[in-house]
Amino acid sequence: MARLIGRGAEIRELNRAFADPETKTVAVWGRRRVGKTALVREFCRDKTHIILTAVEGSFEGSLRSFDRSLDAFTGTEGNGSKSLGDVLERIMSIFAGGERLVIVFDDYPLLSVADKASDASLRKFIDIGLKGMKALLIVCGSSGKAMRNILENKSSPLCGSFQSKLAVEPLRYRACQAFHPYLSEQNLLRIYSIAGGIPYYHQMMWGNDIEECIKNSLVGPGAPLLEEVRRMAAVDMQPADTNMRILRAISEGHATGREIADITGQTTTACYQNLSNLEMLGIVSQINPMCGANKKEKIYRISNGLVRVYNDIIIPNMTAVTDPDRDVGYKAMLHPLIDFYGSAFETMCRQYVADNYRCTEMGSWWEKRLEKDPIIDIVAHCRDGGNEFHLVCECRFGNEETGMRELDRLVEASDRMEGCYNRRYCLFSRAGFTNDLRAYAENNDIDLMDLRRMYSMG
Numbered sequence: 001m002a003r004l005i006g007r008g009a010e011i012r013e014l015n016r017a018f019a020d021p022e023t024k025t026v027a028v029w030g031r032r033r034v035g036k037t038a039l040v041r042e043f044c045r046d047k048t049h050i051i052l053t054a055v056e057g058s059f060e061g062s063l064r065s066f067d068r069s070l071d072a073f074t075g076t077e078g079n080g081s082k083s084l085g086d087v088l089e090r091i092m093s094i095f096a097g098g099e100r101l102v103i104v105f106d107d108y109p110l111l112s113v114a115d116k117a118s119d120a121s122l123r124k125f126i127d128i129g130l131k132g133m134k135a136l137l138i139v140c141g142s143s144g145k146a147m148r149n150i151l152e153n154k155s156s157p158l159c160g161s162f163q164s165k166l167a168v169e170p171l172r173y174r175a176c177q178a179f180h181p182y183l184s185e186q187n188l189l190r191i192y193s194i195a196g197g198i199p200y201y202h203q204m205m206w207g208n209d210i211e212e213c214i215k216n217s218l219v220g221p222g223a224p225l226l227e228e229v230r231r232m233a234a235v236d237m238q239p240a241d242t243n244m245r246i247l248r249a250i251s252e253g254h255a256t257g258r259e260i261a262d263i264t265g266q267t268t269t270a271c272y273q274n275l276s277n278l279e280m281l282g283i284v285s286q287i288n289p290m291c292g293a294n295k296k297e298k299i300y301r302i303s304n305g306l307v308r309v310y311n312d313i314i315i316p317n318m319t320a321v322t323d324p325d326r327d328v329g330y331k332a333m334l335h336p337l338i339d340f341y342g343s344a345f346e347t348m349c350r351q352y353v354a355d356n357y358r359c360t361e362m363g364s365w366w367e368k369r370l371e372k373d374p375i376i377d378i379v380a381h382c383r384d385g386g387n388e389f390h391l392v393c394e395c396r397f398g399n400e401e402t403g404m405r406e407l408d409r410l411v412e413a414s415d416r417m418e419g420c421y422n423r424r425y426c427l428f429s430r431a432g433f434t435n436d437l438r439a440y441a442e443n444n445d446i447d448l449m450d451l452r453r454m455y456s457m458g
Contacts, residue, residue: 004042005199006175007035010168014043017136017164018102024130025161028140029147030168031282032232033200036140039168040104049102052087056107056235059114063087070094084111085121092129100134108139109146119150123157142236145280170197170282172355173348174455182208185451186430190337193344194218196305201225211330214337218314219329221322229310236281242266243274247302250284251311256297275300283307288363290379291390292418305344312340342397346377349395349428352454357382357391365417375413379420389422396429403434407446428454 004011017023030036044051050073055061063081070090071077081087095101105111111118122139130137139162141147150158151165173192179202180188187210195201204224207213217225237243245264254263261271278284285303289295302308313336314321320332353359357380365376378393394410396402407427414423426447427433433441433448441448 003178004035004038005178006171007039007042007168010039010166011043013164013166014040014138018043018047018100021100021134023163024135024137025126026136026138026164026166027147027151027162028138028166028168030142031170031198032142032236033198033228034168034170035199036142036168037106038199040106040138040140044102044104047102048099049104050091051104051106054105054107054110054114056110057114059111062111062114083121084115084118085124088121088125088129092125092133095133095135097132098134100136102136102138104138104140106140107142109141109150112150113146119157123161126158126161145277148280171199171202172197173351176202179203180205180213183210183213185455187213189345189348189430189451190341192305192348193341194305194309198306201228201306204228214333215326215330218309219321219326219333221324223322225306226310226314226321229307232307237278237283239274243278246271246274246278247283247307247311248315250300250302251308251315255299255301257300258297260300272298288361290361290363290365290381290417291420293363293365294367303347305347308344309337309340313337345397345428345430346395348454349393349449350378352428352449353378353380353391353393353426358384359391365413367416376410376417378426379417387422389424390417390420391424391426392417392420393426393428396427396431399431401432401434402427402429402448403437404440407437407440 014026017026028036028040041051050069052066052069055065063083066087067078067081070087074094078090081090091103126137141150150156151162153159173189176192176195176197177188179199180191183191190210191202191205191213195205204217205213207216217223233240233244242264246260249260249263254260257272257275258268260275261268264271266274275284279286283302283304284300287299287301302311313333317329317332317336321329323329350362353362359380359382362378362380365379367375376392377395378391380391380393382389382391392410392414394402394406396406407425410425410427414420424445424447426449428449430451432450438448440446
């Protein structure tokens with residue numbers, strides 16, 4: 001079995017649930033490829049368990065899959081289940097009494113969608129069947145929207161049935177170093193800006209240098225991560241055609257909801273609903289206006305690195321990228337990737353601020369007369385003991401060291417912000433800082449973050 005990377009906290013949470021005999025149910029969810037199944041399998045490895053995996057598009061296929069798993073566990077062939085209720089009855093007969101065990105339904109939303117009676121059957125099992133068993137029931141699902149409808153919609157039979165809920169998030173930057181042990185810090189940063197902490201994406205981006213990683217995953221006919229975006233659209237982003245048009249509109253610079261609705265031919269209401277679903281999937285996000293920035297329109301950007309690469313770089317260069325000669329595709333991507341890495345660096349700086357400051361709110365600032373382009377990349381309202389302050393940040397991914405000129409521009413812009421008190425400044429720079437800025441910062445309590453400081457292993 002492949003080593004599970006960066007999931008120590010999640011394993012500990014599941015082990016706490018398992019150790020508590022009063023905990024009977026856990027719901028686990030997260031986006032596609034984030035590693036839910038690998039996490040649950042690693043958790044179950046040293047425990048008595050049965051994992052039942054639903055089959056996409058076929059309720060009968062799911063039942064056959066469940067029966068085969070139970071046949072293999074018991075060494076005997078069942079009579080053939082006709083419903084989830086039959087499967088659960090068989091589970092109760094097999095596991096009545098005995099030691100603590102784990103029952104897992106993986107990809108449960110597939111079953112729920114295919115057969116509406118399954119939710120009621122599972123609720124009955126939770127309320128009655130589990131009481132006579134020393135079992136922990138885990139339900140896993142990829143679709144955040146589907147899982148929330150199942151678990152939190154008051155009309156769902158399963159609403160309120162799960163004592164513990166575990167959201168599996170993308171891995172943080174430092175954990176992903178284990179996928180790319182031969183890459184430099186700067187190239188690891190570039191890979192993370194695309195793969196974004198999704199284990200499957202990092203595994204696909206294998207190689208000894210950045211060129212190999214890109215060619216092995218994004219270039220050539222049938223490149224695995226190009227196929228992944230298409231699969232994501234078909235499975236998760238329904239209506240796929242409409243949502244792909246929304247992403248193209250954002251990629252082409254149409255950032256407000258009204259603009260996106262106009263360019264994609266939707267009503268504003270329908271467009272905002274689709275944007276909300278894409279937000280739930282972690283594919284787009286809103287830019288939060290801070291300190292008097294224009295709040296008249298919601299402004300959107302593509303926050304999923306792979307989806308953004310697909311729209312910003314792959315689609316405009318599709319002929320070259322899918323050429324059998326991977327050198328052709330790689331050369332076509334080189335220049336646009338430089339711009340992409342720069343904007344993705346800001347996302348990682350936000351992650352650093354969230355991890356290292358006690359933030360109550362984070363966003364960006366731009367002039368009221370401007371609608372789309374933030375002048376200040378990151379503004380965060382923070383607490384430090386009893387004190388409150390605004391952290392004002394600049395993020396620079398260029399090849400030149402950041403110096404006093406960049407700090408002066410940041411300070412001048414922040415003077416125009418409203419309600420921004422007790423300002424502190426932080427500059428992030430991939431290339432590092434000039435000596436004069438370092439000296440000034442040391443005497444004026446300004447944080448300077450290069451890659452070494454941001455991701456020190458210490």
